[in-house]
Amino acid sequence: MSVKHAISRGLELGRSIFQLGVLKAGSRVAAKLRADRVRAGPAFRTAQPQAFLPLRYRYYRTSLRGLAAQLQWAGFVRRFAGGSPRNRAVFLAFGLGVGLIEKQIEDDRLSLATCNEIKAVFRKKKFQSPLKPLAYGYKLEDYIVGNQIGKGSNAAVYEAAPQFFCSKKSDGEPAAVQIRDSEGEEGNRVMPSLSCCSLRNFPLAIKMLWNFGAGSSNEAIFRSMSHELVPTDPLALAPAKQQLTLDGNFGVVPRRVSAHPNVIRVYRAFTADVPLLPGAQDEYPDVLPARLNPSGLGNNRTLFLVMKNYPFSLRQYLQVCTPSRKQRSVMVLQLLEGVDHLCKQGVAHRDLKSDNVLLEFDSDGCPRLVITDFGCCLAESEQSLQLPFNSQWVDRGGNASLMAPEVASAVPGRRVVIDYSKADAWAVGAISYEIFGEPNPFYHAVGLHSISYQEKQLPILHSSAPADVQLVIRLLLRRSPTKRPSARVAANMLHLTLWGQRILDKQGNAGMRKLAEWLLCQSAVVLLKGCSGPAGNRVEAELQRNFLRNLELEELRTAMGFLIYGRNQHTARIPSA
Structure with a gap:
């Protein structure tokens, strides 16, 4: 065996022995500690890199570089103490192999410390809704109710404003707001869109749930419809009702999610007698109580939710507008951010579709999406x-x-x-077809069924969709949840695609240290733009803050691995000139 061959075998032996014997054990311990931290739910994680090896590997953990130096020195000493040249070469190369991975481990530790420090900085500032908090409004009489703006299978939504807010006519009646009904293709009626005047006069929306079997007591109504209260503000219920036992459908108290820019916020929730609102006799006569419609099946009281008024649903917006290529990618990213926020708080929406996503615009005209309608969600605290x-x-x-x-x-x-941990992320992949102007493949137009479809049957998106975004959508629609990325990993992929092209292009020659440097640059840019004011309220600024607030090194590395693998596969399919 030549000396060159012996050294190469020693390097390979040193690397493999260390990785199998030490790093593998360390990764198991790190996974256990990570799971324990998730179960314990600490309020804060330290920004210092954690030791990733157990106590019995203290020597390796504290001085890996020292171990490599001692092995190399022992190999050098054996040069003069006897022994065959081949054994001395292998022994020396083993020390060199251990020393070579020291730099990689050190880069990982520095990257982990950088991620934790950045995350700590951006988690100090919580998301604040642009709508000022209400100090009143626990009764239906506190609001002026306008025209109907939406209707679903279990509720009707009306525009609303506080009593003192709307301008008045001379006769004391609220100012009329014109809402235009338009006819869509093939004579289908399109839900009327709100004019700027309407939003200015009615900044709120009231959702009236239909009550068939919950009775008319406040306690029974709150228990039966408790899942609608998942996105409520801490002060949404009147102080006298804060201690109500909200048992939910499975006999346990449902979770409450914290505020997020891509999840609807319910500002008030109260019960009241069902009123005769505009369009009630024509739109939903059967759900009215007998005192309003003798043949009605509804109960006298029901639940009302007060939230912000949005001009469009996602379906309505896509029917009348054509967003830009970048805006489409940003819209998919917002849905993934919202789903990731729900998953981290133990909530699965289970009814995600373009009708249950509302939309407004920031100061740059970019659509801002929020997930709404939590009536079907899985939010039990014990599940x-x-x-x-x-x-x-x-x-x-x-x-x-x-x-x-x-x-x-x-x-x-x-x-x-x-297991619903990746179910909503799959739904985002299906809705992405609609966002990019294609028919949803799981509706009747294409005819695929989620039970039986094969991944190769998925339609190819239009060329307006970037290749990286198409990769994300195809990964989200994988049949097996074990092969499907989580909402966080998919969101990280889009973040890197939108704002990290330079680091992706250099990743073949750059390591974790370059990634940490890029994260620091991104943090500086976001902080310089400011977290408040007009620039801080833009959609892209909110997304960048969410990305930095949720940094996890392993999830970011996984996202980067997916992107690099997808790009390599795409390059391999392109025939050479």
Whole structure:
């Protein structure tokens, strides 16, 4: 065996022995510690890099560089103490192999410390809604209710304003707001859009739930419709009702999610007698109580939710507007950010579709999306995104067309559990087709079914969709949830695509140190732009702050790996000239 061959074998042996014997054990311990921290739920993580090896590997943990130096020195000493040249070469090369990975480990530690420091800086400032908090409004009489702006399967939504807010006519009646009804293609009626005048006069929206079987007591109504309260503000309920036991559909208290720019915020929730609102007799006569419609089936009281008034739903917006290429990518990213926020707080929406996404515009005209309608959500504090599916009567959620494969194909049985941790991310992948101007492949126009479709049957997106975004969408629509990226990883991929092209192009020659430097530059740019004022309220600024607030080194590395692999595959398919 030549000396060159012996050295190469020693380097390979040193690297493999260390990785299999030390790093593998360390990764198991790190995963266990990470899981313990998730279960314990600490309020703050230190910004210092954590030791990733157990106590019995203290020597390796504290002085890996020293270990390499001692091995190399021992190999050098053996040169004069006897022994075959081959054994001395292998022993020396083993020391060199251990020393070579010291730089990689040190880069990882520095990157981890950088991510934690950046995350700590941006988590200090919580998201604040641009709408000023209400100090009143716990009764329906506190609002002026305008025209109907939406209707679903379980509620009607009306524009509203505080009593003192709307301008008055001379006769004391609220100012009339004209809402135009338009006819869509093939004679289909399109939901009227709100004019600027309407939004100025009615900045709020009131959602009136339909009450069929909950009775008319406040406690029964709150218990039956408690999932609608998941996105409520801490002061949404009147002080006298804050201690109500909200049992939910499964007998446990549902979670409440914190404020997020891409999740609807409910400012007030109260019960009241069902009024005769505009269009009620024509739009939903059967759900009215008998005192308003003798043939009605509804109860006298129901739940009302007060939230911000948005001019469009996502479906309405895509029917009348054509967003730019970058805006489409930003819209998909916002949905992933909202889904990731819900998943981290133990909530699965389970009814995500373009009708349940509302939309407004920032100062630059970029659409800002919010996820709404939590009536079908899974939010039980004890379930943790997993639902026991022991009977066919267990509710899987709404909108069967956009139900993830692992949910739609589940068969009830003993100890069967449906995992919803990646189900909403799959729905975002399907909605992305609509955002990029294509028919949703899981609606009747294309005819794919989430139970039986094959990934190769998915339509190819229009060329207006960037290649990296198409990769993200295809990954989100993978049938197996184990092969599907989480909402956080998919969001990181889009962040890197939108603002990190330079680091992606250099990743073949750059390591984690270059990534840490890029993160520091991004943090400086976001901080210089400011976190408040007109620039801080833009959609892109909010997304960049969310990205830096949720930095996790492993998730970022996984996202980068997906992108680099996808680019290499795309390059391999292009024939050479």
